[in-house]
Amino acid sequence: MLSREENELLCRIGPGTPAGELLRRYWFPIAVATELTEEKPTKFVRVLGEDLVLFRDKQRRVDLLADRCSHRGVSLLYGRVEEGGIACAYHGWLYDIEGNCLACPAEPKGSGFHLTVKHKAYAVQKFIGLYWTYMGPKPAPRIPKYDVWVRKDGRRKIVVYPLLDANWFQAMENSVDPAHLQILHQDTAMRGRTPVNTTRGFTDDIEKFEFYEIPHGIMKRRYYKRGAVDEHPLIFPNILRQGDATQIRVPMDDTHTFIYFVHFIPGGNGDGDGEEEPDVLYMPPFKDPPNGLHPFTRFRTDLVLAQDHMVWETPGPIADRTRERLATSDRGIVMLREIMMREIRKVQQGFAPIGVIQEPAQDVMIDTKLAESLEEMKARGQPPGGQVTALTEAERAIGRS
Ligand code: FES
Ligand SMILES: [Fe+2]
Incomplete structure (x- = not known):
């Protein structure tokens, strides 16, 4: 039998929880690789309590970004994949696979505002036909070769x-x-x-x-x-x-x-x-x-x-x-x-x-x-x-x- 607190400690896995911090030291599969296609290059994924979007850009690089756009929260699931990353459907804020914002098209020319924006991004690796992510502190460990x-x-x-x-x-x-x-x-x-x-x-x-x-x-x-x-x-x-x-x-x-x-x-x-x-x-x-x-x-x-x-x-x-x-x-x-x-x-x-x-x-x-x-x-x-x-x-x- 566990106390209520012990049960919570074991089971809660969101960001900042003790078990969540432990699990963020491991790689997890989050999608079958064939689920991302030319026609459907984005997939919504919730993992460890975080809402994320897996996407493949036009250079076929795959990454995982926070679902809600840093601007005003629209889902990037509906973003347009570009050469450099994914552009939010609403006002086109363009994120690369590191979460850097490359453009905010509606801002004045030369404002550099986009350089102040950093979007949450997690590492992705393809392995045994699955996409895996690591959501913990860097450097990321290896996926174990079981x-x-x-x-x-x-x-x-x-x-x-x-x-x-x-x-x-x-x-x-x-x-x-x-x-x-x-x-x-x-x-x-x-x-x-x-x-x-x-x-x-x-x-x-x-x-x-x-x-x-x-x-x-x-x-x-x-x-x-x-x-x-x-x-x-x-x-x-x-x-x-x-x-x-x-x-x-x-x-x-x-x-x-x-x-x-x-x-x-x-x-x-x-x-x-x-x-x-x-x-x-x-x-x-x-x-x-x-x-x-x-x-x-x-x-x-x-x-x-x-x-x-x-x-x-x-x-x-x-x-x-x-x-x-x-x-x-x-x-x-x-x-x-x-x-x-x-x-x-x-x-x-x-x-x-x-x-x-x-x-x-x-x-x-x-x-x-x-x-x-x-x-x-x-x-x-x-x-x-x-x-x-x-x-x-x-x-x-x-x-x-
Ligand atoms: S909400 Fe994404 S660019 Fe405005
Ligand atoms: Fe069983």
């Missing part, structure tokens, strides 16, 4: 899920809640088996669960009595790896979350390198009406992800964690909250949070399924090559304070 994003021995496919009408952290808590698979998904993920009863589902298949911290997040392990082991790492702060897929949850604002899946499919012609244009699938809505909130909508529950959306949304747009009753099976959730709080404090104290790649030497492929824990690494005295550096003692102390 193995399934950069492996060349296969291809990738993107699936865009319906907008989740709930806070992003609800989906992340689910990623360290392995017990739900055998119950919630008993009729969708178990290949037609019949459970002993529908209350227990397939809970009796499981020997135990294990969670431990790894350099880029939390390893979650599910041990089956028959000897198999599942490993689904949570890549901090907003990604679940499941099999060769990554589920990327992007906080749109406090109560809405975009979800992109990037599937890696090994084999084929093997020319994938993170620069390709993957196939894209847009999933139809999971609920009817699609924009309704519980209880004024009804979810379909015959698909694994639709079941997940149901359990992520029905606790409310921001789950009230002052009323929960955590149990033994929730210890992964407790761990995630503790890491989140620790990383918030680290950023407040000027440290980089886990998983942020600043050094060129660290900008190499990262095996997200590496099973070695931080404790094991420490015992060996060295983080293995290619891994994000393990926490320093000072950083760990922040977590204990």
Whole structure:
């Protein structure tokens, strides 16, 4: 159970909030690259609670600017893209990809007024068929080269899920809640088996669960009595790896979350390198009406992800964690909250949070399924090559304070 203040601290991600400042140290995908075209070179995007416009200028440079024009607030979604940037439809204030104002056409000739205008702009990069943004302090880190994003021995496919009408952290808590698979998904993920009863589902298949911290997040392990082991790492702060897929949850604002899946499919012609244009699938809505909130909508529950959306949304747009009753099976959730709080404090104290790649030497492929824990690494005295550096003692102390 959390206090109201702790719940707010975890969930609020707008500018200036502690969790918002933490999340602004990471890159987030904000659009499928093919969504910007010659005919439609602008797209409205809300991310981390900020209203922005993604656009491609006539030199095919892509950037993200604050939606509301610095002059009198008209949306740049309707701006005209030019050689040098985007011009507001209303009075033509022209912004380049850095947010510099290049012209204010209705001002007297030679006034230089435009030189006094600076518009908010964020870095954009195209990677694995998506546009990504970084909204934090400069210099921007690298987009991590997680193995399934950069492996060349296969291809990738993107699936865009319906907008989740709930806070992003609800989906992340689910990623360290392995017990739900055998119950919630008993009729969708178990290949037609019949459970002993529908209350227990397939809970009796499981020997135990294990969670431990790894350099880029939390390893979650599910041990089956028959000897198999599942490993689904949570890549901090907003990604679940499941099999060769990554589920990327992007906080749109406090109560809405975009979800992109990037599937890696090994084999084929093997020319994938993170620069390709993957196939894209847009999933139809999971609920009817699609924009309704519980209880004024009804979810379909015959698909694994639709079941997940149901359990992520029905606790409310921001789950009230002052009323929960955590149990033994929730210890992964407790761990995630503790890491989140620790990383918030680290950023407040000027440290980089886990998983942020600043050094060129660290900008190499990262095996997200590496099973070695931080404790094991420490015992060996060295983080293995290619891994994000393990926490320093000072950083760990922040977590204990
Ligand atoms: S409101 Fe944009 S130029 Fe006037
Ligand atoms: Fe699930």
